[in-house]
Amino acid sequence: xxxxxxxxxxxxxxxxxxxxxxxxxxxxxxxxxxxxxxxxxxxxxxxxxxxxxxxxxxxxxxxxxxxxxxxxxxxxxxxxxxxxxxxxxxxxxxxxxxxxxxxxxxxxxxxxxxxxxxxxxxxxxxxxxxxxxxxxxxxxxxxxxxxxxxxxxxxxxxxxxxxxxxxxxxxxxxxxxxxxxxxxxxxxxxxxxxxxxxxxxxxxxxxxxxxxxxxxxxxxxx
Amino acid sequence: xxxxxxxxxxxxxxxxxxxxxxxxxxxxxxxxxxxxxxxxxxxxxxxxxxxxxxxxxxxxxxxxxxxxxxxxxxxxxxxxxxxxxxxxxxxxxxxxxxxxxxxxxxxxxxxxxxxxxxxxxxxxxxxxxxxxxxxxxxxxxxxxxxxxxxxxxxxxxxxxxxxxxxxxxxxxxxxxxxxxxxxxxxxxxxxxxxxxxxxxxxxxxxxxxxxxxxxxxxxxxxxxxxxxxxxxxxxxxxxxxxxxxxxxxxxxxxxxxxxxxxxxxxxxxxxxxxxxxxxxxxxxxxxxxxxxxxxxxxxxxxxxxxxxxxxxxxxxxxxxxxxxxxxxxxxxxxxxxxxxxxxxxxxxxxxxxxxxxxxxxxxxxxxxxxxxxxxxxxxxxxxxxxxxxxxxxxxxxxxxxxxxxxxxxxxxxxxxxxxxxxxxxxxxxxxxxxxxxxxxxxxxxxxxxxxxxxxxxxxxxxxxxxxxxxxxxxxxxxxxxxxxxxxxxxxxxxxxxxxxxxxxxxxxxxxxxxxxxxxxxxxxxxxxxxxxxxxxxxxxxxxxxxxxxxxxxxxxxxxxxxxxxxxxxxxxxxxxxxxxxxxxxxxxxxxxxxxxxxxxxxxxxxxxxxxxxxxxxxxxxxxxxxxxxxxxxxxxxxxxxxxxxxxxxxxxxxxxxxxxxxxxxxxxxxxxxxxxxxxxxxxxxxxxxxxxxxxxxxxxxxxxxxxxxxxxxxxxxxx
Numbered sequence: 001x002x003x004x005x006x007x008x009x010x011x012x013x014x015x016x017x018x019x020x021x022x023x024x025x026x027x028x029x030x031x032x033x034x035x036x037x038x039x040x041x042x043x044x045x046x047x048x049x050x051x052x053x054x055x056x057x058x059x060x061x062x063x064x065x066x067x068x069x070x071x072x073x074x075x076x077x078x079x080x081x082x083x084x085x086x087x088x089x090x091x092x093x094x095x096x097x098x099x100x101x102x103x104x105x106x107x108x109x110x111x112x113x114x115x116x117x118x119x120x121x122x123x124x125x126x127x128x129x130x131x132x133x134x135x136x137x138x139x140x141x142x143x144x145x146x147x148x149x150x151x152x153x154x155x156x157x158x159x160x161x162x163x164x165x166x167x168x169x170x171x172x173x174x175x176x177x178x179x180x181x182x183x184x185x186x187x188x189x190x191x192x193x194x195x196x197x198x199x200x201x202x203x204x205x206x207x208x209x210x211x212x213x214x215x216x217x218x219x220x221x222x
Numbered sequence: 223x224x225x226x227x228x229x230x231x232x233x234x235x236x237x238x239x240x241x242x243x244x245x246x247x248x249x250x251x252x253x254x255x256x257x258x259x260x261x262x263x264x265x266x267x268x269x270x271x272x273x274x275x276x277x278x279x280x281x282x283x284x285x286x287x288x289x290x291x292x293x294x295x296x297x298x299x300x301x302x303x304x305x306x307x308x309x310x311x312x313x314x315x316x317x318x319x320x321x322x323x324x325x326x327x328x329x330x331x332x333x334x335x336x337x338x339x340x341x342x343x344x345x346x347x348x349x350x351x352x353x354x355x356x357x358x359x360x361x362x363x364x365x366x367x368x369x370x371x372x373x374x375x376x377x378x379x380x381x382x383x384x385x386x387x388x389x390x391x392x393x394x395x396x397x398x399x400x401x402x403x404x405x406x407x408x409x410x411x412x413x414x415x416x417x418x419x420x421x422x423x424x425x426x427x428x429x430x431x432x433x434x435x436x437x438x439x440x441x442x443x444x445x446x447x448x449x450x451x452x453x454x455x456x457x458x459x460x461x462x463x464x465x466x467x468x469x470x471x472x473x474x475x476x477x478x479x480x481x482x483x484x485x486x487x488x489x490x491x492x493x494x495x496x497x498x499x500x501x502x503x504x505x506x507x508x509x510x511x512x513x514x515x516x517x518x519x520x521x522x523x524x525x526x527x528x529x530x531x532x533x534x535x536x537x538x539x540x541x542x543x544x545x546x547x548x549x550x551x552x553x554x555x556x557x558x559x560x561x562x563x564x565x566x567x568x569x570x571x572x573x574x575x576x577x578x579x580x581x582x583x584x585x586x587x588x589x590x591x592x593x594x595x596x597x598x599x600x601x602x603x604x605x606x607x608x609x610x611x612x613x614x615x616x617x618x619x620x621x622x623x624x625x626x627x628x629x630x631x632x633x634x635x636x637x638x639x640x641x642x643x644x645x646x647x648x649x650x651x652x653x654x655x656x657x658x659x660x661x662x663x664x665x666x667x668x669x670x671x672x673x674x675x676x677x678x679x680x681x682x683x684x685x686x687x688x689x690x691x692x693x694x695x696x697x698x699x700x701x702x703x704x705x706x707x708x709x710x711x712x713x714x715x716x717x718x719x720x721x722x723x724x725x726x727x728x729x730x731x732x733x734x735x736x737x738x739x740x741x742x743x744x745x746x747x748x749x750x751x752x753x754x755x756x757x758x759x760x761x762x763x764x765x766x767x768x769x770x771x772x773x774x775x776x777x778x779x780x781x782x783x784x785x786x787x788x789x790x791x792x793x794x795x796x797x798x799x800x801x802x803x804x805x806x807x808x809x810x811x812x813x814x815x816x817x818x819x820x821x822x823x824x825x826x827x828x829x830x831x832x833x834x835x836x837x838x839x840x841x842x843x844x845x846x847x848x849x850x851x852x853x854x855x856x857x858x859x860x861x862x863x864x865x866x867x868x869x870x871x872x873x874x875x876x877x878x879x880x881x882x883x884x885x886x887x888x889x890x891x892x893x894x895x896x897x898x899x900x901x902x903x904x905x906x907x908x909x910x911x912x913x914x915x916x917x918x919x920x921x922x923x924x925x926x927x928x929x930x931x932x933x934x935x936x937x938x939x940x941x
Contacts, residue, residue, distance in 0.1 A: 009472075009556060010465050012381025016646035034555075049644075051379040054465030110374050110639045141378070141641045197643045202660060202775055204649070 001026050001219050004042045006072070006088075008033045008063050013049030013196065017085065020196035021046065024212035033066045043219050044081040044125075045072055047088030049141070049194060059102065059144045060090030069095055081187045081219065083126055086142055089180070089190030098181055098190045099157065100149030105142070106173025112141040114205070116168035117179055117193060121161045124182050125222070126189040129214020135168060136207035138193040145192040147174035147181075157181060164189055225256035225526070232256075236263035242594055249588050257525045257574065257581045261589070264492035264530055265499060268751050271593035274717040275749045278730045283738045288706055289745055290411060296337040296488060297407075298745025299414050300707045302771055306661065307414065308668060309343035310406035311746035312351075312711040312767040316753055318459040319401040323368025327401050328376040328462035332534050334405040335380060336488040339471045340537065342415040342478050343407030346645060347659045348377055350387040350403055351672045351711070351765045355396030357628050357939050362391070365399050366940050372462075373403070374639040379464035380471070383648050384640035385657030385670040388765075391628050392676065397755025402711040404672055404767040408661060415478060417487040417497075419505030419540045419566050424484060426498070426509060426564040429537040429553060430470045434519035436460045437493070437532025447716060447754040466535040466558070473556040474537065480552070482545035489536040495529045497538040498564075499572060503590035505540075508571040511564035513581070525574055525581035540566060600723035606681045609800045609814035614871045617918035621854055622931060623808045624847050630803065631935035654781050654859055655697045655842055656770070667772040669703035675846065676761035678816035681801045683725045687732025687764060688819040692879060694768035695740045696843035699828040700882060702779040702835050703770030708737055710747040710766055715759025717751045725762040732819075733764060739821035740828070742768055779831070783840045783860045783885040785912035789853060790891055791844070792827055793881035794904045797872025803846040804875040823880045826903060831882060834897055837890040844881040849908065850874040850918065852883045857911055858929050866909040869919025885911055 003026040005018045018028045029039045033052075038045065052063035063069065069091070076082055076097055084092040092098045105111060114137050119130040130136070149157065154176060157163050164180035172192075180191030195208025226232060233243050236259055246254055246262050254262065268274060284292035290307055291299035297311035315330025331348065338345050350373055355362045366389075377384060382405065419426075437460035477483060485505065487497040494511070502509040513528050523531075541549055546562075553560035567573070572589055574582035624630045633652070642651040649667055650658035656669040673693040679686030691708065698705045710733060715722040737744055753760040772778055799805055800814020831841060840860075844852045849866065857864035868874060886894065891907065898905040915922050 009469050010379065012379075012468065012644055013646075016644070019646065050381060051465060051468075054379065054463070056465070109371075110378060110641075112378075112641050112643065113634075113638050139643050141643060143378075194643070197646050199646075202649050203643075203646060204651075 001043050001216055002041050003028045003044050003046060004031045004038050005046045005048055006031050006033065006068055008052035008066065010052050010054050011048050011050035013086065016196045017046050017048040020199045020212050023199060024216045026216060031068055033068050036067045036071060038071050038075055044215065045075055047084035047091050049086030049088060052087055052091060060087060060094040063091045064094035073097065076188055079185065079187060081125060083189040085194055085196065086192055089192055090144065092188065092190045097188050098183055099153045100147055100181065102144045103146040103148050104144050105146050110143040111171055112139065114139050115171050115193060117165045118168055120163045120166055123161060124164065124186045124189060125215050125218035126211060127164050127214065128218045129210030137205055138195055138208050139197045140171060140193045142192055145172045145174065147178045149175060165191055228253055228259060237267055238263055242266060245594065249592060250584060255582060257529060258584055260526045260530050261495050261582055261584065264495045265589055266593045270492055270496055272749055273594045274596050274598050274751060276595050277597055278727055281730060282734050282744045284743050284745060286741060286743045289743055291414060292745050293747060295416055296340045298707065298709060299341065300745060300769065301411055302661065302666065305411050307409050307411040308406055308769055309338050309341045309409055310404065310709055310769055311337050312402055312404040312709045312765060313337065313748040314711050314713060314750035315401045315403060316398060316713065316750050319369055320399050322459040323365045324372040325459050325461050327369040327372030329460045329534055330401050330403040331373055331376040332462045332464065332467050333490050334403040335382065335467060338405045338407040339474055340415065340486055340488045341409065342413055343409035344475060345382045345405050345407040347385040347406045347657065347670050348382050348404060349385055349670055349672045349767060352389045353395045353400035353763060354391050355399065356393040357391050359396045363940055369401055370636050370639050376462055376464045378641040380468050381644050383644050383659065384637065384642050384652060385659055386652040387672055389633055389636055392761055394761045397758060398753040398760050400713050400763055402765045404709065406670065406769060415483055415486050417485050417501050417504055419485045419501040419507050421484065422507065422566055422568045424566045425541045425543055425546065425562045426511065426566065427539045427541045428516055428559065428561045428563045429539055430558055431463060431466045431533060431535040432517040432519040432559060433528055433531050434533045435523065435527055435531060438527055438530045447752050449756055460532045460534050462534050469556040469558055470535050470537065473553050473558055477549055477552045480545060480548050482542050482549040484540040484542055486537060486539045489538060491532065493531050493533065499586060499590050501538065501540060502572065502586045508567040508569045508573065508586050509564060510567050510573040510575065513574060513576040515561050515563045517559040517561050525576045529574065598717050598723045599720045600727045601720045602724050603683050603728055606815040612799055612872055613809055615808060617850060617869050617874050617921040618923045620804055620808060620871065620875055621850050624803060624851055625928065625932040626935040627807045628936050628939050629807065630847055630851060632933045633936060634933065635937045635941055654855055656701045658701060658778065665774045667775060667778060669698045669701045669770040669772060671697035672765055672767045673697060674763055674765045676763045677801050677806060677812060679725065679729050679762040679764060682816040683728025683762060684732040685816045685819055687729035688736040688821065689816065689879060690764055690766040691733055691736035691740060691742060692819050692824045693843065693845050694766045695742060695824060695828060696882065698768055698770030699831050700779065700841040700843050701772065702777050702832065703772045704832065705740060705742045705768055705770045707745045708742045708766050708768040710744050710764060712749045713753055713760065713763040713765065714751050715754045722759055729762055729764045736821055740825055777835060779835050779838050779841045781840050781856065781859055783856055783862055783911045785862055787839060787885040787911040788888060788891045788907055789864065789866065789909040789911060790884040790886065790894060790905055791849060791881055791908050792830065792884060792903065792905050794878065795873055795876060796878050797876035798878045799872050799876050802875060802877045817877050817879050819879045827880050827882065830898065830901055830903055834894055837893045838884050838886055840885040842883050844883055846877065848875045848877050849883065854916055854928065856883060856885060857916065858925065858932060862911050863913035863915045863925045864909060864911045865917045867919065868908065869921055874918055
């Protein structure tokens, strides 16, 4: 399986994401933000965490307008798979590839710690490695992870099973305890927690490994 | 533009003493221009010249087979085997952080990260040692919030994990907080970059962010005491841009791969002046700069302002001319400024031109090396009397008082504002003892700690100096690491006072003895003097940052205790309560002498822990709060109770040095006792982990209640 990880000048989880994908067996290319095309034959695009363009404006707002994101939009338009973690989730919402927005944490502070997540659906390539209702522990590290969406869309997300993960103990004020959501075709996922930081024993936890293993497995079958 | 005339008032405003000005006249044989006066003041202030401390810094052990590069460069370089090196340093940003906490702390992070990547190393860990005034002082809460947010705001965006640090409170810091930032990076041992220029006619290149008027005179500000005019000094604090720093780091590391870099130096204190002079002086060359080529953020900047600006995220480099276009491409890729602003010259001159006018023309080597050096008078701190009366307190009451003080309460309110896991190599996040970060792509682990107990240093500078190093040694040892080397960040009051200078001299004597005995040479460091307000000095605070190595992940000693584990103490407990945390926090007393540090015993105990790691399930050193606090912290961290057999105050809260608390099962305890007996070391069983209460003899409390107190106290008082 071929994966591409986008690299913005302020990305700082790009290497971590690439390693987690490689560990699961993917062939990974790093793609610079000034590129205008994704490599040929890419199956899935990862948008990593970090501070894409410094995030002095709304997080992810400038990245959403970068050259490579036009190619990402076209990839998704064609039914391609994509996921964003942390800043990557913010970028995907700014691109309107996912509904809602990430506001400043309710406590107004940056938070880095392990949080509990409940898997809400296994009906997506990204969550297929988990069981529904399974509780996992994965780190968060963000200042703006407070998910917000209008009531109608929230209702739609709830009824169509597009909420991927919920916090078991809401750390940031997210509406409906939402930690990750899926697109309508279930091929785009965004989440604030960092599964790539919990994907091998020496990191103190491996609950994130099934995210990447499940993704690779599902795409091999697709 | 007409430069102001040189007057005695102008000289004084530049922090130059009359005899120092006389020296300038002797060196150049004429009255300096305004720009030249600014350059001298930038080079000769305490912060840049170490004029009061140099004599004593020379006495520190700085070498060893593991040391690739000791003090004098941007950071120290230490061999970790397999062709790799760890590059690290600690530096203060005290004065700016007190004036403007967010930006002061943020740019402190920026400066130390630059020091590390300038050497060719990718930063992999940071730590912060913070000292604030009393928690109920009106300024403290604002300073804590600002400093912590500033560190987080910069480090999180840059993308370096926080591996640990310290946060302390004492009324002595009411008028001067301390912000000591540490950074470490990894590099190939044969690809370290230094600041010495070489070759005549080589282009001097300006890299990074543009120059503005921020921070003009910052280093001079940081070399003076504070008084009621402090608010007027806010414009001397710089503003940080971590996004630019991240790009500057990536661009520099990429550029270094191309072979284009002859020498490189970051622009820190005294910006363009200090970096250019240092590169020229180390290479025994002159430097010519054409200031109209310097990328500026503002119009109409004078030579004086450009030479003294402390705008952040800038570098100066001497380039191989044939690589210019390759180098330019790298910086354009990262959207950073790249400008050739001068060249190296054969004559010993620091020649500053602006639109063909000579703004400064100074002998470079004398500017660098003939900074004044003082042998300041000092008086030794008098020997403290032993504790007159030994207090007694119910053990649980004593513990509760300690863990509800922000000094000893859990610090997660602080650490959770820092990214501790970015780069995905964090093996142990801050909490108990040292932080652990894996050497990327290997099974090796680096351990990081920063330590000092200022009240010991005040009572007994020599023992306090030793203790700072010994505690760092123990914190590294408790993880299973072999200590490699240290960096020192020496924070003191006004060195012109003999008693303050006495603290400095005594502390350095102790540090020197300890790093020598424990084989942890000082490879880098920083001195911050004049930490005084209205004549009141801080507690002497020589922070020691130290790095240790664990050869393989499997050799890590854990921190997790289980129900049924025995509790053992390695080392003799004599109940030394002088200058203890209990005495200060509970009895509001600061009497008695600091505990004595037996360096041979420290070494023997450290070696014993490393040699017997297979018998140790969890380990922590005994420091502030003695056995009671160590036992509680170890138990609480694993969510189990603990019973300690003893309940008398000196045994539980005494701070005798050289001790470790060990958790292990029964068979392992037997093995440890046999091995300790054979080595002639003292080890005792003191109790047992398990259950859901914490008890000392007959005094007990539910773990849950204590845990809530311990985890809630910091946020409750300062959040």
